[in-house]
Structure formats: C-alpha cells, structure tokens
Amino acid sequence: MPRTAHPFAALHNAAVYVRRFRNRPFVVKLGGDILEDEALCRSVCGQLALLWSFSIPLVIVHGGGTGLDALCERLGLPTEKVEGRRVTPPGVLDAAKMAFKGRIQMGLLAALQAAGLPAVGISGQDAGLVKSTRRSPVPVDYGMVGDVASVDPALLKTLLDGGFVPVVAPFSATEEGEVLNTNADTVAAEIAAALGVEKLFFILKVPGLMRDLKDASSLVPLADLATLEELKPVIQGGMKPKIAAAKRALAAGVGSVHLVSGSRSDAILAEVFTNEGSGTMIVSDKHEVAP
Numbered sequence: 001m002p003r004t005a006h007p008f009a010a011l012h013n014a015a016v017y018v019r020r021f022r023n024r025p026f027v028v029k030l031g032g033d034i035l036e037d038e039a040l041c042r043s044v045c046g047q048l049a050l051l052w053s054f055s056i057p058l059v060i061v062h063g064g065g066t067g068l069d070a071l072c073e074r075l076g077l078p079t080e081k082v083e084g085r086r087v088t089p090p091g092v093l094d095a096a097k098m099a100f101k102g103r104i105q106m107g108l109l110a111a112l113q114a115a116g117l118p119a120v121g122i123s124g125q126d127a128g129l130v131k132s133t134r135r136s137p138v139p140v141d142y143g144m145v146g147d148v149a150s151v152d153p154a155l156l157k158t159l160l161d162g163g164f165v166p167v168v169a170p171f172s173a174t175e176e177g178e179v180l181n182t183n184a185d186t187v188a189a190e191i192a193a194a195l196g197v198e199k200l201f202f203i204l205k206v207p208g209l210m211r212d213l214k215d216a217s218s219l220v221p222l223a224d225l226a227t228l229e230e231l232k233p234v235i236q237g238g239m240k241p242k243i244a245a246a247k248r249a250l251a252a253g254v255g256s257v258h259l260v261s262g263s264r265s266d267a268i269l270a271e272v273f274t275n276e277g278s279g280t281m282i283v284s285d286k287h288e289v290a291p
C-alpha cells in the first residue's frame, strides 16, 4: 500500500467530475500555435486521451492560422487579418485547403492516434456539417470567407455513436457547394451549440483571458458577460473571434466556455477535474455558478 495518509484522494475528487461528465460530449478547439509545436500537441493529445478513457466523448475542431501564415509566406501569398479573421482571396483559400485539411489535420490525427484515440478527420464541408453564406463584402471584403448559417450535427452523432473522435477542419460550404474558409473558433462554437454540449474548450498558447498580456498574474479565472464587456479594451487580435464565439455558445445554451493553456502541463485536466481550474471559465452570469 502507498504510505501517504490519503493516497487516493485525487482519484476520489476526480471521480465526482467523471460521474458528472461521462457520456456527454465536450467540444475542444485546438489553436494553430499548439498544432505547430510537436511537444505541446503531444501533451494536449495525451490529456484528451485521458478524458476520453473516462468515457467523455470528444469532438475536436482545429485551427491552423499559424501554419497557413507560414505557407502563404513561402508561396508569396498575402497574410491579412482584420479583427482576427483572415482575408481570403482564392489563392489563399487553395493554400488553406492544403494547410488545414492536409498537413495540419494529418499531423493532428497522427498525434491523437498515437495517444490512443480513434480520430477521424473531416471538415465542415462533409455531409452538410457546417453550411454558410459568403461574408458580405461591406464594410470589409474578406473574400472566400463564410458566415455560418446552420450546422447539421448528424455526421458527428454517427461518428460519436460509433465510438470515434471526429476532428473537424475549419471550412464550411454554401448551399451551392462552394467551400469557404471559416474561423475555427466560430466553427467550434456553432458545433457546440448544435450538439447542446455542457462545455466548450479553447486550447491556446496563453494561460487564458488576461487583463494584461505581459503580466502572467493577470489571468482572469472566472468571467461572465459583464466581465467581458468590462475587458473589451484589452481583448485584441485573435482573442476577438474567440470571445465572440464564447458569447454565441453561451447564448445558445452551452453551460460554460473554457480558455485553457496547451503550454502548461496537465492544464486541461486541472480545468476539468478541479474546482479551481487552471485557465478562464466563461459563463453567462457568475453569480449562478455553484460554489
């Protein structure tokens, strides 16, 4: 027997959360910075595999903005983002198809499968999963970028029922079948909303939502809609579509949205299995959070 006084305390604590969450899917979005770092990606996939082994079904949505930036530079294509979303002329859309659905998704599938997960790569294009309309060219012409019109989660449900882990690349398609680049945070939020999940996770390189990006101690552990309004001036760049996506998910009935670091070891496990968490938990109203 181990010699400490309560050797299985952590297991007992975790069991409370396992009982609460098992057989109820989580939607987990992995950001481009994590996907480009082999060691971080392996660490994140290991944590996801542990969740899955506790019977928590997973739907993974991946980004790849960092990888596409690098490919565009190599190909001499422009990299322009407005309010955290990419301006996508046709040549950049072709590069996005190569990067997201090619190298980046295949690399992620390899890491997930190495961690023991039966991961299946799809995108919002498959079986009408994410339907969109092209973004209006006014006031900013984003080119081949979609605004989500609807999500049909039938394919995801079939894969989940079969015991698979769907891994979704950030594309959508119009009614006419035209494929459009779509921000991965937005895709994740819309999928979370359509599945009616309890939790949506964004795994990123920073610790969570920060009051001051240069000050690691300025992490906001719990935020609600009022906090987000107050923090508006410090929500910049890629954090803008993430916070918009979080709000959309909450409005559609998702219980909580979590911004968690993929750089800190076991941060995802701490967020799921402890009361203190590790990153930022966003809810509609923090006064309604059970102590």
Ligand SMILES: Nc1ncnc2c1ncn2[C@@H]1O[C@H](COP(=O)(O)OP(=O)(O)O)[C@@H](O)[C@H]1O
Pocket: 030, 031, 032, 033, 063, 064, 065, 066, 084, 185, 203, 204, 205, 206, 208, 209, 210, 211, 212, 213, 234, 235, 236, 237, 238, 239, 242
């Ligand atoms: N208040 C903030 N708190 C945390 N990150 C912020 C904030 N404002 C801007 N950011 C930036 O947003 C980035 C996350 O967005 P993004 O680069 O699109 O991530 P991902 O690729 O993971 O989706 C962070 O790395 C950080 O540079």
Ligand SMILES: CC(=O)N[C@@H](CCC(=O)OP(=O)(O)O)C(=O)O
Pocket: 030, 031, 032, 033, 062, 063, 064, 065, 066, 068, 084, 085, 086, 096, 145, 170, 181, 182, 183, 184, 185, 238
């Ligand atoms: C329209 C739009 O912004 N599409 C994004 C899709 C990828 C993405 O969102 O990747 P991250 O999550 O890694 O930022 C892009 O082309 O960068």
